[in-house]
Every structure is written in structure tokens, then in C-alpha cells.
Amino acid sequence: MSTVLVVEDTASEMELITTYLRNSGYTVIGAADAKEALNKVSQFKPDVVVTDVVMPGMSGFELCRSLKKNPETEKLPVIVCSSKNQEIDRLWAMKQGADAYVIKPFQQEDLVKAVRSVDF
Template sequence: MSTVLVVEDTPSEMELINSYLKESGYSVINASDAKEALDKATQLRPDVVITDVVMPGMSGFELCRSLKKNPGTEKLPIIVCSSKNQELDRLWAMKQGADAYVTKPFNRDDIVKAVKSVT
């Protein structure tokens, strides 16, 4: 069973992603900001990270860069999940190290397909 680290500062979004992943057989770790996500990614070694972009402190894009610079997490697949739905946002996410991009609002298939595509 794959473990997914979900980084989301909005509790309702976090709960929705969690329920979709758990229903699909994934184990889930939660982080409410990027700093907590960096700590959990290095300690708990998830198989995939799903991150929001707009968060207090460090953005999801900064989180991508930090994970890709760290030798312990550089190969960790990252999915950006954001309400930003312009092509430029998607391209910028990929340039920061994201492996997939899901726009909000999303459904269960969007999330599960993204996770399967990077694992």
C-alpha cells in the first residue's frame, strides 16, 4: 500500500483528499503547512506528496523546490493540487519539480489518477 503525504491548509480540502485516498486503499499522512511537510517527508518517507500552492509561510512551489534539492527526497513524486488553473501555473509547477498537476475543484478520479500516474 502506498503512503501519500497531503499538504493542505484548508481542513475541508484536506478531509476530502483524505477520504478519496483512503477509499482507494492509500495510507495518508497529513501536514497543514510546507514546513511540517518537509519534516514529515524526510522522517516518514511517503511514496507521493500532494500539495496545495497557496499556504501561509512557504508556498507549495517552494516546497517542491526544497524537496527536490534534498538528496533524501529528491526522487519523491509531487502532485500540485491548486485552484490556479492557468497553463502558466501548470508549467511553473513542473519547472519547480512537480510531477503532476490537479486543479480544484477535483473529484476522486482526478486525485487517484494523478497518484497512479506518478507511482
């Protein structure tokens, strides 16, 4: 089964997302911020990244852009998972290279469906 890197700075959200994905058969690696995520991407080579947007230091949008500009990670699917629920936020995420956008709060099926849609 695939490995998902979850980038989330809120412990309760991290736990929820991790539980949902593990219950659906995924291996989950966690990162508390985008800088840690970049290190873990090169270390663990996950199949998918699920990232929050608002985090200290580098935002999820910046993380997505950074991954998509790097030839080694440009094909790595990125799912932006955010409480920002305006259409402009979703469009901006896609412009940064995001492959899917999930709005918080979400149900387990919403998250798993998004991961399955980009996991190949």
C-alpha cells in the same frame, strides 16, 4: 499500499483529499503547511506528496523545489493540487519539479489517477 503525504492548510480540503485517497487504498499522512511537511517527509518517508500551492509561510511551489533540490528526496513524486488553473501555473509547477498537476475542484478519479501515474 503506498503512503501519501497531503499538504493542505484548509481543513475541509484536507478531509476531502484524505477521504478520496483512503477510499482508494492509500495510507494518508497530513501536514497543515510546508514546514510540517518537510518534517514529516523525513520522519515517515512517504511514497508521494500531494500539496496545495497557496499556504502560509512556504508555498507548495517552494516545498516542491526544496524536495527536488535535496538528494534524499529528489526522486519523491510531488503532485501540485491547486485552484490556480492557468497554463502558466501548471508550467511553473513543472519547472519547480512537480510530477503532476491537479486543478481544484477535482473528482476523486482525477486525484487518484494523478497519484497512480507517479506512484511506482
